Amino acid sequence: MPIIQAMLALGVGPGPAAALLLVLAPTSVPSLAMVWGVFRPRVLAVLLAGVVASGAIAGLAAAALHF
Numbered sequence: 001m002p003i004i005q006a007m008l009a010l011g012v013g014p015g016p017a018a019a020l021l022l023v024l025a026p027t028s029v030p031s032l033a034m035v036w037g038v039f040r041p042r043v044l045a046v047l048l049a050g051v052v053a054s055g056a057i058a059g060l061a062a063a064a065l066h067f
Helices: 002-009 014-023 029-035 041-064
Strands: none
Touching: 002 014, 014 041, 029 041
């Protein structure tokens, strides 16, 4: 993704870049707008919490492994 390449070029660490790579697409407003009518708000909240948690874990793992 060009956003992540630009962030890495500006000196952002690999941990935040990895987290952004995983979290950016599923938590974007257009993605949420597409599924808003299909899922209940409670299910969407659980889904978003899971995506954010997995992004945080991926970011921490990437930072710990020095990617």
